[in-house]
Amino acid sequence: MTWEIGGKTLTSRLLIGSALYPSPEIMCKAIKASGSEVVTVSLRRQNPSENSGGQFWDIIKNTGLHILPNTAGCHSAKEAIAIAQMGREIFATNWVKLEVIGDDYNLQPDPFGTLEAAKELIDQGFEVFPYCTDDLVLCQKLVNVGCTILMPWGAPIGTGQGLLNPFALKTLRARLPHIKLLVDAGMGLPSHACQAMELGFDGVLLNSAIALANKPVAMAGAFAHAVDAGYGAYQSGTMPQREAASPSSPIVGQPFWH
Numbered sequence: 001m002t003w004e005i006g007g008k009t010l011t012s013r014l015l016i017g018s019a020l021y022p023s024p025e026i027m028c029k030a031i032k033a034s035g036s037e038v039v040t041v042s043l044r045r046q047n048p049s050e051n052s053g054g055q056f057w058d059i060i061k062n063t064g065l066h067i068l069p070n071t072a073g074c075h076s077a078k079e080a081i082a083i084a085q086m087g088r089e090i091f092a093t094n095w096v097k098l099e100v101i102g103d104d105y106n107l108q109p110d111p112f113g114t115l116e117a118a119k120e121l122i123d124q125g126f127e128v129f130p131y132c133t134d135d136l137v138l139c140q141k142l143v144n145v146g147c148t149i150l151m152p153w154g155a156p157i158g159t160g161q162g163l164l165n166p167f168a169l170k171t172l173r174a175r176l177p178h179i180k181l182l183v184d185a186g187m188g189l190p191s192h193a194c195q196a197m198e199l200g201f202d203g204v205l206l207n208s209a210i211a212l213a214n215k216p217v218a219m220a221g222a223f224a225h226a227v228d229a230g231y232g233a234y235q236s237g238t239m240p241q242r243e244a245a246s247p248s249s250p251i252v253g254q255p256f257w258h
Helices: 024-034 054-061 077-092 111-122 136-144 166-175 190-199 216-234
Strands: 003-006 007-009 014-016 038-042 064-069 096-098 125-134 149-152 179-185 203-206
Touching: 003 136, 014 024, 014 216, 024 054, 038 054, 054 077, 064 077, 064 136, 077 096, 077 111, 111 136, 125 136, 136 149, 136 166, 136 190, 149 166, 166 179, 190 203, 190 216, 203 216
Parallel strands: 014 038, 014 203, 038 064, 064 096, 096 125, 125 149, 149 179, 179 203
Antiparallel strands: 003 007
């Protein structure tokens, strides 16, 4: 089933990162196995002004997928805006995954810098995918400055801890029904991605959980199945939880076997 995000129509609800893989060859195989149609790439980790990542960027371009440049490693709105502009020029896209890091220990995004950069980038015509916490007020403010997509974390980047605050994520889904919501960061298992989709999120973005697996290609396929399963479960409507047991086979009218 197709869906729309950022003005593009996709079939997969799994977005995938391009960092940390053992080799470019394994990265490409994992991306293919994931079925993803969107791949993120960091410019800040190379030197875009000197085109020092040119060879790697060409590999990303040759995947034929939609490219989502990100501003990973930026610590101020000004820096993130500059990197976003370079990404638009290098990859010929107005998409940007906005990251403004506020704390180097847990890589928590700076809410104030993220909001400032998001507003400016939207004014410049970017389609902003902001990496943010699961704070409802921050997310509402990002929507107020024009964001139609939000990417709250499940847990700090690279921790693999899964969804630490499902209640907050569920609240975001309920309070922002018309906003595209993707869980970004912190997932380590396919079951974590499935849980995010079961909460009604539109998609998930992964990198470390696939790239650092013993078998990245196989793990990419596992996450693809998990995302599909979680989305299918949400669309199907789950049974209500009960305090007491309820037999699936009624006793009345059934024979007793001895």
